[in-house]
Amino acid sequence: MDSETVANGAITKPKDSPVVPGEFTFTVSKTDGRARTGEIRMPRGVIRTPAFMPVGTAATVKAMYPEQVKALGADVVLGNTYHLMLRPGAERVARLGGLHAFMNWPYPILTDSGGFQVMSLAGLRKIDETGVRFQSHIDGSRHVLTPERSIEIQGLLGSDIQMQLDECVKLPAEERVVEKAMYLSLRWAERCRVAFGEQPGKAMFGIVQGGTVDRLRIESARELVGLSLKGYAIGGLAVGEPQSDMLRTLDTVGPYLPTEKPRYLMGVGTPDDIVQSVRRGVDMFDCVMPTRAGRHGLAYTRFGRVNLRNARHAEALEPLDPQSSCVASSTYSRAYLHHLVRANEILGMMLLTWNNLAYYQELMAGLRKAISDGRLDDHIAEVKDCWARGEAQLAKNQSAS
RNA sequence: GCAGCUGUAGCUCAUUUGGUUAGAGCGUCGGAUUGUGGCUCCGAAGGUCAGUGGUUCGAGUCCACUCAGCUGUA
Secondary structure, three states, rough: OOHHHHHOOOOOOOOOOOOOOOOOOEEEEEEEEEEEEEEEEEOOOEEEEOOOEEOOOOOOOOOOOOHHHOEEEEEEEEEEHHHHHHHOHHHHHHOOOOOOOOOOOOOOEEEEOHHHHHHOOOEEEEEOOEEEEEEEEOOEEEEEEEEHHHOOOOOOOOEEEEEOOOOOOOOOOOOOHHHHHHHHHHHHHHHEEEEEOOOOEEEEEEEOOOOOHHHHHHHHHHHHOOOOOEEEEEOOOOOOOOOOHHHHHHHHHHHHHHOOOEEEOOOOHHHHHHHHHHHHHOOEEEEEEEHHHHHEEEEEEOOOOEOOOOOHHOOOOOOOOOOOOOOHHOOOOHHHHHHHHHHHHHHHHHHHHHHHHHHHHHHHHHHHHHHHHOOOOHHHHHHHHHHHHHHHHHHHHHHHO
16 A cells, blocks of 8 residues: 555645646557557646546545545546536636646546436436537536537536547447437537647547447547547447447457557446456546445455455455455455445445455556566456456355355 | 223334235345446345134134233322
């Protein structure tokens, strides 16, 4: 564990992170098959890729101190247009000095455009060429989000990597629905690019859509690349389709994306999803899995998943992972975590979120090193073997008790 | 002591004038969760309807007694 984070049991003030003026750049230092490792540089810092970005929707990575998130090795967090525009409001965040100062995270921030949340959260929503009309899930108030307004909001927040507004379709869906959403997203990408203009040191990413239809994905990627953006996201995956469909879609899209630009697979995923996607050349990920699962009592570890709600942990004195450098993983007994989760105690959420993010960052660091060393496939085999052995052990303990 | 009320799943309660296999919420035991609602969803286990006896073709339901709890009263 980074001593900075736990010195004297207190969260310490982070060292100032002076903003270094400069361009937004991506350099690949090593490849292994289709996988690559490298760095995205921008004034607020460096993102080591492949990267996992903890999700900090409402200007907080839930149940974590920002200082902890950084100490775990996260170089960038995700913030959210939809949530922040509703509460506390983009203009207010701007008046308060921007999102970085507001949430005490001086490092890079990527913001989602709000398209996905409108699909997954908002009530009554209407999508047309101009944008999205929706009702807030908080108070029912009515709002309009256009591509231009989404970029404006992300600018007010001070986001370093801004996402185009897109329409994300839940799968399975009819092909014509997916196609319509893909073309609308393309037109919105162009409007977002114009609205974003030229902003040194910052980037706007486009989002490839098209469901699991190869023809649509290829068309989407081709058109987007024509806009020569600074990075390309693959959206609309892990939204209900089997993993095999997702991986096949990555295989399809990969060749159409420029190798010198970062690739971001949005909303993914489980450790296995991430490992498989890194092999296919993805550089960036974000997912609520480690944080949400943590709040619900599920731990991700080197030895697979552990559901701490389960009665079998009630008197288990061993920690989640005695070898881990993370305090939450190596010091607290499963019995204690079980109790905290059952009692719905805040500390339970904090410790499990901490453990999960630690594991995710450890997973990414391992993948980066393996790519550097040119032994990614061997490394992945080891990682998966460890999950399998852990879960077999858990099953054995269960049948024994 | 007397009178009244109450007794159904671990808990809080349903169960139309007696009528198929007594239900719900919470809890318990599992599972799901992928560009975050600490939200939510799915499945399972769990009952001698306080007990005994009676009336009836048929009783959680009606009657008697016993037990337990609550309230009032001398």
